[in-house]
Structures are given as structure tokens and as C-alpha cells.
Amino acid sequence: IHSITGSLYLPLPFIHLMTLFYMFHKVLFLVHLLAYLASIMGNTLIITITWTDHRLQTPMYFFLRSFSFFECCFITTVIPKLLAIFLSGRQSISFVACFTQAFVFLFLGTTVFFLMAVLSLDRYLAICKPLYYSTIMNPRMCFLLVTACLSLGFVLMVVPIIMLSQSSFCGSHVIPHFFCDFGPLIHLSCSDTRSTEMLAFILALFILLTSLIITIIAYSNIVVTVVRLPSAKERQKAFSTCSSHLIVLSLMYGSCVFIYVKPKQTNRLDSNREAALVNTVVTPLLNPVIYTLRNKQVHQALRDALSRVRLQK
Template sequence: METSLTEDARNGTAAQEFTLEGFPAVQHLGKVLFLVHLVMYLASITGNTLIITVTWADHRLQKPMYFFLSSFSFFECYFITTVIPKLLAIFLLGRQKISFAACITQTFVFFFLGATIFFLMAVLSLDRYMAICKPLYYPTIMNPGMCSLLVTACLVLGFSLIVVLVTKLSQLSFCGSHVIPHFFCDLGPLINLSCSDIRSIKMLAFGLALFILSTSFTVTIIAYSNIVITILRLPSAKERQKAFSTCSSHLIVLSLMYGSCLFIYVKPKGTNQLDSNKEAALVNTVVTPLLNPVIYTLRNKQVHQALRDALTRVRLQR
């Protein structure tokens, strides 16, 4: 009898659908929210695509930092596209159903790209460390081959870690409620719906999250600690300001990313964890990717100038 129940649960898992709860409290504002999030999504895609185009087209931006920046923008475009189109369908059409295969795929791509982006942030920190603290060795070490290798390493490491976790997730049985209290197939709410023993996968998820965040954060802290020490030793205030300006955009983006993650995982007692998780995830997948291109273009003089030159060429061609 127990074997039959297990088999039924497994068979049910293969064919079932999940229901994404979304934001039921504001679902009556669906069309308004659809327009707001559509505008933000399109603006984010446009901004990141513009950064990719300019950094590859302008010879002045053919430098390691801008190669990593364009890679970051590329991953961000796919990262938000994993989640936002489904959220728009929920707001506009009320389509909350998602198949098991689509849900698992969404979970994998979201966390794979998320992990890759965090590792890439650590690489950007190392790049700034080399440029400011080891300027004589910087052109030799951070050559095009090394830059490509570092981005590839971020992808491979992110894929290797997340594929293990999601493979284990796909083997769980879901024989109870199929309503996910989120607007996408987030790992935590999905695991909690399973009727299998989830202790091992929860430990694995916690361990991987701790490794990804702590590794990226530790590299960043060490790199920027050395950067600050080096900048403070520069003889003139103008040199110090110039050196810090090359890092300021990266620091702001890092603050937004780590801040949203801390908001998700570190909460005061008495808060509604699921609701605050959804709100923080919405910031991480909609607001932050929209702000990142603005931060990089407005605070980086070289990118700003390249954009102005590109717009001038477009006007002259007309």
C-alpha cells in the first residue's frame, strides 16, 4: 500500500501543474500593475541592451571592466526574463497555472543566473583591485583570454552548483497543495509543498546559498579593503577621487544586490516572511535590474560619453 502511494505521488508529480499565487491582495489592480511592470521590464531590457551595445561598439570601452559590465548586463536581461513575463501574464490575464516542467526549468534558470551574477560581481571586484592596486600588472594579467576565462568560470560554477540542487528538487513528490505562495517558482516555497522528506534538500539549499553569497561577499570585502587602503595612500585628492569614481557604481550595485538578499533572509520577529520574501524578490527582479543601467551610465563618465557620442552619430546620420 505504501509503495502504491509513493508511485502515485511520483506519477502525479510528472503530470501536475502548480498555481502561482502572485499578489492576491492587489490582483484587482492587475491591468495597472501589468502596465507598470511592463514599462519597467522594457526599460530594464533596453538599458542593459544599450550598455552591451555601447561597450562592444566603442573602442574606448574595450577594457576588462566594460567586458565584465556587458556580461553582467547580458545575464541580467535573461535573469529578469525568466520571471517577469509570467508575472505580467498573471497581472493581465490571471494565468497562474504553470506546468511542473516549466516550474522546474524556471527555478533552475533563475538560480543558475543568480549564482552566476554573484560570482561575476566578485570578478568585478577583483578587476577593480587589479586596476587600482596592481596597475603595472593589470594589462598583462587581465588580458582578453583571462577575462573570457573568468566569465566562463562563473557560468560553469553557477551551473554545477545549481544543477545538483534542482535535480534533487525534481525528484521530490508533490501530493498535497499545488499553490505556490509566490509569483514565480522560488525554491523555498516549492520545497515546502513537497510531501517527501525535505530535510536533506533544505540543508543542501542552505549550504549552496551560504557558499555562493559568502564566497562573493568575502572576495568583494578583501578586494575593496585593499582598494581603500591604496586609494588613501594616493598623494593628491584629485587622484583619490578619480580612483574611487571607478568603483562607486559597482559599490552601489553591490549594495542593492546584497541588501535585497539580506532583506529576504534576515527579518525581525513578527514579520510575514512569505509576503516580505515576495516584495524583496520583486525588488531584486524588477527594480534593481532597472536601476543598474542608470547607475552605470550616469556615474561612469566614459560610458556616459560613449552614449552621448553614439546618440550624436545617430542624429547626424538622419
């Protein structure tokens, strides 16, 4: 990093009011803390249930367990620092920590998107190719698919972050965001970042379009297959299994397309804050709720786990 050392400044849109509204500051801390804890607890519950219940030892729940784990890591890159700012009032972050946060945030976010595409493929094979499902989706293949998602996320995100870290930074140290993301960091650079911005735009387009195309193709085939099922009960079960996945996908795509799919990363930074809140707070909080409320197998596993706890008492 050239031309500048020390720390960056994270000016939350509402942080300037904290000296006048001390209680409001504490309320914001409490709201975000509760949302963070609820998200961590909900995703941890999914991981625990799908890990311990023998009926949920299937590829779909293996991918769902991986998804919940990465979601926990994803929000942990942002929310604890945000909570520390609310609690202490100190809004600084070092350059090293800032770039580390940006990289880990983007790396995990990319991994989650590819994992959602893998979930779509898993549902396609389970519903459209049931005779081949157990052969294709064996434990080794499941592990390789998750590893591939992680590897792609790392490789695709490390290049633009390295390019950006080699830019010159001068002038204002103020990040127009509540965490270190790619667009706000480009906003601080006084170098010519057009090539970096274009690379980021192409990568964002590739990641979102790849996962979206895979999902559309998979679910188009699923719909055709489900409509042809003779039993109404079977159709309802198939659609119920897939609907949770589609709800989560729509929330993720909506916020990420708004934030990242634009050639000029410094555009609409103010409005990006709201979309980023959806992506980093709201969606991870809703994911466990959506998956548990709409999944009868998870319901039964939770009831059985609670029954065992009562019996032990």
C-alpha cells in the same frame, strides 16, 4: 516528479482582487511591463555602448557587458510569465516549466554574484596593481573568468534542483509566490526535505560569503591604495569608478541574504515576496541607471553616439 502531475498555481498576493479591480490589474501589468522594458533597454544600451566604442574595450567594460547580458536573461526568466498572468488571468504553470524557471533563475543569479566578485578583483588589479593589470587581465583571462562564473553557477544549482524534483508532491498545488523559486517549491513537497534544505542553505552561504569576502578584501586594498594617491583628482576618479559597483552589490546582497540564507526555506515566504521583487524588478532596473549616471566614460560614449546619429540624419 512523483505523486502529482499537471500544473501548479501561482497565487499573486493581489491576484484575488482582480475580479473586483480590473483596472488595478491593468495598472499592475503596465507598471511591470514598463519596468521590464526599461531594464532591458538600459542593459542593452550598456551592452551596445561598451561593445561599439573603442575606448570602452577594456576588461572592466567586458565584465560589465557580461553582467548586463546576464541581468537581461535573469529578469526574463520571471517577468514575462508574470506579465502573462496579469494579462490573461491564468495563474497556472506546468511542473516542467516551474522547475525550469527555478533552475534558470538560480543559475543566472549565482552567475551574476560570482561575476560581481570578478568585477571587484578587476578593480583591485587596475587600481592596486596597475603595472601587472594588462598582463593578467588579457582577453583570454577575461573569457575564462566569465566561463568559470557560468560553470560554477550551473554546477552549484543543478544538484539541489535535481534533489527537489525527485521529491513527492501532494496536496495543494498553490505556490505561495509570484514565480517558481526554491523555497516555495519546498513548501509544496510532502517528502522529508531537510537534507535538500540544508544543502540549499550551505550553497547559498557559500555563494554569498565567497563573493562577499572577495569583495571586502579587494575593496579594503583599494581604499588603502586610493587614500595614498597624491592627486585629489585621481582619488575622486578611483572612488567614482568603484562606488557604482558597491551600490549594486549592496542592493543584491541585501535582498538575497534575506531570501536564501536561512536553514528553513519555508520560513517567511510572505515577506520573501517583497525582497524577491527588489531582486527581480527593482535592482535590474536601477543597475543601468547607476552605472551610466556615475560613469563619465559611458557618458562621453553616449554623447558621441548621439552626435554620430545626428550627423547621419
